Amino acid sequence: MEKELIEKREKKPGIGSYVALAAFLLIFSGALKNVPVLNVFDIQSLSGAFGIVKGAEGNFVGAGGTGASQGFALCLSLMPIVMLCMGIVELTNHYGAQLAASQLFSPIMKPLMGVPGTMAISLVSSLNISDIGAATTRDMFEQGEITEDERVKMIAFQFPSCALINNLVTLMGMTVGIVYLSTSAYLLILIVIKFICCNIMRLIMKTRFYKKETVSV
Amino acid sequence: MNKTNETLQVKANQKTPFVDVFMRGAVKGWNMAIKNMFPAVILAYTFINVLEKTGALEILQKVFDPIMIIFGMPGAAIAVIVTGMMTRPGGMATALALLSSGVLTERDVTILVIPIMIIGGCLGQYVRVIVASGAANKSHKYILLISGVMTFVSLWLMNLLLMLMGI
Numbered sequence: 001m002e003k004e005l006i007e008k009r010e011k012k013p014g015i016g017s018y019v020a021l022a023a024f025l026l027i028f029s030g031a032l033k034n035v036p037v038l039n040v041f042d043i044q045s046l047s048g049a050f051g052i053v054k055g056a057e058g059n060f061v062g063a064g065g066t067g068a069s070q071g072f073a074l075c076l077s078l079m080p081i082v083m084l085c086m087g088i089v090e091l092t093n094h095y096g097a098q099l100a101a102s103q104l105f106s107p108i109m110k111p112l113m114g115v116p117g118t119m120a121i122s123l124v125s126s127l128n129i130s131d132i133g134a135a136t137t138r139d140m141f142e143q144g145e146i147t148e149d150e151r152v153k154m155i156a157f158q159f160p161s162c163a164l165i166n167n168l169v170t171l172m173g174m175t176v177g178i179v180y181l182s183t184s185a186y187l188l189i190l191i192v193i194k195f196i197c198c199n200i201m202r203l204i205m206k207t208r209f210y211k212k213e214t215v216s217v
Numbered sequence: 218m219n220k221t222n223e224t225l226q227v228k229a230n231q232k233t234p235f236v237d238v239f240m241r242g243a244v245k246g247w248n249m250a251i252k253n254m255f256p257a258v259i260l261a262y263t264f265i266n267v268l269e270k271t272g273a274l275e276i277l278q279k280v281f282d283p284i285m286i287i288f289g290m291p292g293a294a295i296a297v298i299v300t301g302m303m304t305r306p307g308g309m310a311t312a313l314a315l316l317s318s319g320v321l322t323e324r325d326v327t328i329l330v331i332p333i334m335i336i337g338g339c340l341g342q343y344v345r346v347i348v349a350s351g352a353a354n355k356s357h358k359y360i361l362l363i364s365g366v367m368t369f370v371s372l373w374l375m376n377l378l379l380m381l382m383g384i
Contacts, residue, residue, distance in 0.1 A: 066262075066266055067262055067263055067266035068259045068262055068263045068266070070262055070314075071258040071259045071260075071261065071262030071263070071310060071314075072255070072258075072259060074258060074262075074310070074313070075250065075254055075255045075258050075259075078250070078254070079246075079247070079250045082246045082247075082249060082250045082254065083243040083244075083246035083247055083250070084243070084246070085246065086242045086243060086245045086246030086249065087239040087240070087242035087243040087246065088239075088242070089242060090238055090239065090241055090242025090243075090245065091235070091238050091239050091242060094234070094238040130342055130345050130346050131345055131346075131349065133346070134345065134346045134347075134349040134350040135349065135350075137350045138349065138350045138351045141350075141351065148352075148353055151350065151351070151352055151353075152352045152353055152356045152360075154350075155346065155347055155350050155352045155356070155360060156356075156359075156360050156363065158346055158350075159342065159343075159346050159347055159360050159361075159364060160335045160336075160363070160364045160367060161334040161335045161337070162338075162342050162345075162346050163342075164334070166249065167305050167334065167337065167338075168334060170249060170250075170253070170254055170305070170306055170309075171305060171306065171309045171330060171333065171334070174306065174309050174310070174313060175309065175313070175326065175330070178313075178316070178323050178326055178327075179323070179326060179327040179330060180323070180324070180327045180379070180384050181327060181330075186330060186331070186334070189331060189375075189378075190331065190334055190335070193331070193335065193367060193371060196367070197360075197363050197364065197367055200363050201356070201359060201360060201363060204359050204363075205356075210355070210359075213355045
């Protein structure tokens with residue numbers, strides 16, 4: 001899969017990729033709720049709701065459950081949302097949302113992170129699956145495209161809240177209608193936090209304290 | 218006869234990429250839910266159940282209230298972060314269980330999503346991300362430290378953000 005990703009770097013994102021990226025962000029942002037026709041594509045509208053059980057007040061999950069059974073019932077009610085969300089993520093990635101995102105990230109990576117813009121695809125794919133981000137970072141180091149310091153900075157970005165999108169989507173499924181912020185808002189906040197963590201690491205790396213430390217093998 | 222079979226086979230394999238890709242993603246979602254979400258949520262809800270019935274939750278709250286008040290959270294939020302360190306859906310489930318018991322408010326849960334995401338699953342992800350990338354050994358403790366500190370700082374930042382938004 002890493003080879004696929006490195007090949008992806010050579011592809012240029014077209015208008016379709018940007019449409020896919022925009023669609024992904026809009027669907028999860030809650031911004032479509034009030035738009036006349038497109039409001040059907042808002043994630044809450046697509047997720048729908050379970051029907052009311054006849055003769056009862058709510059859906060099959062019931063009320064007042066506790067312990068493992070309640071946890072199980074909750075998960076069962078979440079599965080459709082998680083499956084739908086991952087389907088949307090896979091679709092938008094297939095149509096090039098990752099490529100568009102990496103093109104948007106690459107000019108800012110050098111000033112904001114101190115890492116070359118060619119790492120953008122690794123950065124964007126680390127937002128989906130943590131292993132891919134780590135593996136591509138390692139590959140690019142071994143091929144001599146980045147230095148050791150740049151690798152550390154990259155990991156300092158990837159580790160906090162790794163596999164962001166996949167996990168966020170699961171958590172959001174669990175908290176539909178409870179939390180006050182939309183998925184895209186959380187996505188933005190977490191990416192900003194990742195940049196902050198990366199830059200704190202950059203500062204630490206500039207101190208003499210860090211540079212003097214040697215690896216004890 | 219063989220040629221007809223071949224043509225039929227080729228036609229059967231030509232599904233629309235849209236449907237194919239969506240279904241592949243949906244299956245991924247299924248696997249994530251079954252292998253990751255279900256076990257974690259059952260663990261978390263059982264854990265909270267035990268804490269509540271033994272009265273340990275109240276003790277936990279009394280001990281951690283003075284600490285967590287700095288971050289604007291009730292003391293029980295520490296249970297959310299600790300569970301979240303093991304598994305993210307577990308941490309979220311803990312938060313939801315505490316919400317339905319009335320210990321946490323919806324605003325608290327909104328804030329807690331961020332620390333759960335930052336430090337979540339760190340016990341597993343340490344190996345999968347930091348070690349797998351081969352980053353210098355001396356950097357590991359700093360990255361973990363930064364993430365840990367950020368987890369708590371983000372509680373305060375999120376509180377600020379929600380206040381600025383008027384929530």
